[in-house]
Every structure is written in structure tokens, then in C-alpha cells.
Amino acid sequence: MEATKASLIRAVRARRTALLAVFPFRLLGFAALSSGGVAFFATVLPAGVACFAVALPAAVGFAVFFAAFFVVEEAESADAVAESPEDCPATGSTTISMESKPARQRAAKRETELWENADLISSLYAAFDLDALTRNHSRYRKRRKAGLEPLCFAAIGTPFGTLPRRQVHLFTDHKRSPQPVPADFSHPRPMSIIQPIAGELEPHPDVALIERVRGGDVSAYDTLVRKYERQVFRISQHITQNREDAEDAMQDAFLKAYEKLEQFQGNSKFYTWLVRIAVNESLMRLRKRRTGKMVSIDEDIATDEGSVPRDLADWAPDPEQNYGQAELAEILRKTIQGLPQGFRIVFVLRDVEGLSTEETAETLGLSIPAVKSRLLRARLQLRERLSRYFHKKKGPTESRLGEARSKK
Amino acid sequence: MTCKEFLTLLDDLIDDSVTPEARAELQAHLGRCKHCEVIFNTTRKTIEIYRSHEVYDLPVGLRERLHSAIMARCKKGC
Secondary structure: OHHHHHHHHHHHHHHHHHHHHHHHHHHHHHHHHHHHHHHHHHHOOOOOOHHHHHHHHHHHHHHHHHHHHHHHHHHHHHHHHHOOOOOOOOOOOOOOOOOOHHHHHHHHHHHHHHHHOHHHHHHHHHHOOHHHHHHOHHHHHHHHHOOOOOOOHHHOOEOOEOOOOHHHHHHHOHHHOOOOOOOOOOOOOOOOOOOOOOOOOOOOHHHHHHHHHHOOOHHHHHHHHHHHHHHHHHHHHHHHOOHHHHHHHHHHHHHHHHHOHHHOOOOOOHHHHHHHHHHHHHHHHHHHHOOOOOOOOOOOOOOOOOOOOOOOOOEOOOHHHHOOHHHHHHHHHHHHHOOOHHHHHHHHHHHHOOOOHHHHHHHHOOOHHHHHHHHHHHHHHHHHHHHHHHEOOOOHHHHHHHHHHHHO | OOHHHHHHOHHHHHOOOOOHHHHHHHHHHHHHOHHHHHHHHHHHHHHHHHHHOOOOOOOHHHHHHHHHHHHHHHHOOO
8 A cells, every 4th residue: 555655656746747847948938939929020021131030039939849848748658658557556547548458458457456546545635635726726826835745736737737637537526437436445434324324125214204205194204304303403503603593494404305305316315315405504594694795615615724733732531521511512612613614514414413425525515535635624623622621731750751752 | 654644544544444454554653653643542532522412402492393383384285
């Protein structure tokens, strides 16, 4: 795994270096070309001798400009050669349009390896927020300013050149992948899942209830409401941060779910379908309250606070026991309220309500790497904020011990 | 393994979605690095605390009120 990771990093860095090396030539070529063009128009009337002065820079311009392109092409084809499966399984091209049979076989093998390493690659991409980078260069520049190493610099469209995005798409949209996920591909699972995952042959208990509701049995819907009202209320409250709005959003979510039950396909869990409705209703309430201001799950996401842990002091054992129940609830509320909206929703759905990464991504309309990246930062930020309350009071012996261990 | 690499895989370790080899590497790093050990333990604790404590509880009175409102509207066919 380390070898795979190292080869991935090597390959991406090599691409970056190749592109950066060629960039000045491109610039020079372009400058010469345009100066030739300007000179041509300026001297087109008094021709004669000036023609020679014009023709020279223009010719040099053309030569350098195309030479630079040629070098890039060469660099990219060299990359393709270097991307043998053993060398770099992760950045392998996914197009299987090559003509020779061995090439097709190599591409297919690369594709398989790509999926086998999907977890690792996806976490790497998530850690460097590649998903956000592909959408927004200014966000990239901010990150660069903040001192974050842009690992995937050359793998995306940059001011210095653009590389194929097809590799990126593989990770941002698993569903559109041309290749099926291998059976042994391990999907991440949350620590505990509210509903046990029903076996494929055994339908989820909600399915029978939904059938009864469709047959006109309102009491079956009553059962569903009672089963999920706490979760829906919590989610609405976390999003709106307002009791009144949360109540309204919750009520509307259940009514809308009842109304649209015919549209529920049954290919996702009823619970995740309901959560999606609740999230939308809650965001709508929030939007109404802040008229004129756009509200989205991307809000406040630009902050980099908490991506690098600073508070490294250990907590007391069972630190929550130092507080009364009401006091603790207040601390937890205050702490999570301080989190940017886009991080808070991901944390609540994924960690508190037990949705999987895939379900959270689907519910919020985010890519899987984006969910992973937000979850990591949400967890680290919450940890950092809670540290203020849960710090272990260090005795002299203990702190010396800590220092000694960290020096090792 | 560096601390940065450890942080990259921290979530997967917490969610128990790493391969046995990666887990061994991560644990070896944990044994060497006090800082990462603290981050790992306290992050796990953070999730556990949020999962086991009701931050927003639905009060009984409110629950019944909402319940009858929903049921009344549903019986009317929404």
C-alpha cells in the first residue's frame, strides 16, 4: 500500500514538474508570436525593409510556440508509457480505445487496480480537497497561501495547463464509472448503523409498512413517523438552529414524504429518502429566515481552521463526567453550532445519524471525496473545540512523561 | 509514515475501513507518535460523545402536538 501511495505521489509530481518546466517556453512563444503580430499590423503599410523585421520574430514565435506544445505532447505520451500498472496503478488512463490487444489488456488491468486502490486514492484526493479544486481556482490559491501542499496540482486544470479530467471523474462519481466495482471492494462503514443492513433477500421492515400506507393504512405511517421523528427533528434543528423552524421543517418533511410516497422507488432506504426531504425542508426554512441571502450546504466552507490539529493536549478519562447532563448538552450544542454549516450537516448525518458516506453524498448532492474531506475536517474541528472543556489537568510528572515520549 | 499521512487515513481508521496492512502501519505510527495518539483518541471520543448524548431532544408535549397535526393532515389526504 505504501508502494502504491508512493508511486501515485511520484506520478502526480512528475506531471506537475513536466508542466511547470514547459510553461516558460509556452509563455515566451506566445509573447514572441503576439509581438510579431503587433509589429505586422503596425508596419503593414510602410512595407519594404520592415517586412523582414516582422517576419523574423513571427517565425521565431511560431517555432517556439509549437515546440512547446510538442514538448508537452511528448511529456504526456512519456507519462502514458511510464504508467504501466506496476509503476502507477492509480493515475492510469481509463479510456480503452487503444488499438492493440496488449494495450487494451494493460488498460483493463489498470482499471481493476484503480478500483482495488479506490479507497486509498479517494482518501488522498479528499485530503487534498481535489474535488473543490477542480471547481474553483481561487479556493486552490487560498489553500496554497495557507501552506497546504497541492499534491494534485497538475492532475487538474491549472493556469499552467490542463490534464485530462477523466481520472478525477472516477472518484467524484463512482456511479458513472464504466467498470463495475469489484465484489471485494470494501466500502467504508460507519461505526454503527441505526438500521441494521438487511440481507439482500430479506426486505427491510419499512418496506412492509410502506406497502400498508400505500394501501390506505394511515396507522402504518404513524409507526414510521414515531420511528424516525427524533432523527428528523435533530437534523432539522442542527440545520436551522431554531426550534420553531425545526418543528415546521419536521412537520413538512413528514407530510411531504406521505404525499410523495408513490414516488418512493424503494431502491434506497426509506430513512435516507426521508432525511433528504428533511434536509431540503430545513434549508428552505433557513433561506426564508435569511431573505435575500443564499443558503447552501457550501456556506462558510472556505475556512481552513481545524484542518491541521493544534491542540495536542490529552483529555481526562471520561471527560464528560465532569459536567452535569444539562451543562454537557449546552457545551455540545455550543460547540457544534460553531462549526461551518457544510461541515456540521455532514458530521450530523454521517456520525450522529449513522448514514454511510455514500448515503450522505447522495442526500446532500455532494461527491464522495467531498463528504470524506468535510467529515475529516468536521471531526478535527469539533475535537479541537471540545478540547477547551475536556483538557486533562496535567500533573508535573505526567507532562514530563508526555514530553519525553513526544521527543522519541 | 508521517503525521500528515496518518491524518489522511485517520477517518478510515476510525471508521474501520482500512486494510489489515494499512492498519498495522497506522498502529505502528500510533505507537511512536504521542501527538497522533492523542488526536486519534480524542477524535474518536468526540464522535462517541456526540453519538451518545442527545444534543436536541424532542420534548414529549411537542412530539404529541406534531404527531396529531401530521396525522390529521394525512387523514384528510394531505
